[in-house]
Amino acid sequence: MTMKAVVFPGDKRVEIREVPVPVPGSGEVLIKMKASAICRSDMSLYYGNPVVGGDAAKSGSIYPGHEPAGEVAQVGEGVTRFKPGDRVAVYLAVGCGECSHCKSGYRMFCKEWKCVGFDIHGGDADYLVVPEENCMRIPDEMSFLVAAVSTDAVGTLYHAQKRLNISGRDTLVIFGMGPMGGAGVMVAKGLGATVIAVDMLDERLEVAKELGADYVINGKENVLERIMEITGGRGADAAIDCSGSPHAQNTALNSLRPHGRAAFIGEGRELTINPSNQLIRKQITVMGSWYFPIFEYDEIARFIIERKLPVEKLVSHTFRLEEAATAFRMFDERLTEKAVFVWD
Ligand SMILES: [Zn+2]
Ligand SMILES: [Zn+2]
DSSP states (O other): OEEEEEEEEETTEEEEEEEEOOOOOTTEEEEEEEEEEOOTTHHHHHHTOOSSOSHHHHTTOSOOOSSEEEEEEEEOTTOOSOOTTOEEEEOSEEOOSSSHHHHHTOGGGOTTOEEBTTTBOOSSBSEEEEEGGGEEEOOTTSOHHHHHHIIIIIIHHHHHHHHHTOOTTOEEEEEOOSHHHHHHHHHHHHTTOEEEEEESOHHHHHHHHHTTOSEEEETTSOHHHHHHHHTTTSOEEEEEEOSOOHHHHHHHHHTEEEEEEEEEOSOOSOOOOOHHHHTGGGTOEEEEOOSOOGGGHHHHHHHHHHTTOOGGGGEEEEEOGGGHHHHHHHHHTTOOSEEEEEOO
8 A cells, every 4th residue: 555745855846755664563553544744844844954853864865753643543553542433642752761851741751752744754754653652632623623723833832931930920022923822822721811012913813813812023123122011011921932033032031020931942043132231130031942742632522622722723824745736835934924735
């Protein structure tokens, strides 16, 4: 039996190959793909200089897609927790299974971790094989589309806000209203916070409002002044940067009240700060946050369902796998927000 799979030979080329359907080995599960979300980090593979992964990722022969969801089609020997027909999303980090990080659920900290869609084949193919322990059961009420987006985008922002202890007492500023920032707005509203959304694009600020943002600020305005106005001169209780821009990261720190807390999520290069004024004398807590531990997924899925997070609103485009070349080009040119491959 054969299937279609996407590969990136490099230099923005997209090929759809006809390849054999993989066979699940011992402890592995074959998933019939239903939804696979495109992420900004896929663009590094598309250009041919992956931000994650080792030699395999650089080979140009790995099927991308680290935000997959689908239906179990077949299980390998020894698989006990899943059976054909089960609906699952996939955790992107495959670890050694033995170290303290793997045992704690933070498999992306495993020294030997492999990233689905970078080091090993991902979900931009008709079928995907992953270890049983990377399958995360999804609630019946959750669509495959929402399940795919619930992993990286919503999961990352949920985990960060849990660590920041966001609640109804907080005014939270989120910088960067791409799919990550948008997911952040939804999660923050679900937690009861007052949300200020910042972006350079008015279209994205419109989406942020639809997702529940209480205030929006265009980055061309004096952002700090506006945040101070909104908070009655106190400053924000917390800030999250999803943009990775040094200017936004600095504004995030400057917008905080004493004892404020910040999380950096958007990847960036270098940042110059003034620790005395920006951190020390306000006793600011800054953390980096990346993805989520696998045990947290049940909580994330339940949160999405119970708080009725409008996750599908993050998705501006869906594509068939056959349209991969168009999908990645449009995503790269920022003609889409979250884009997702879907199957019947
Ligand atoms: Zn991603
Ligand atoms: Zn490990």
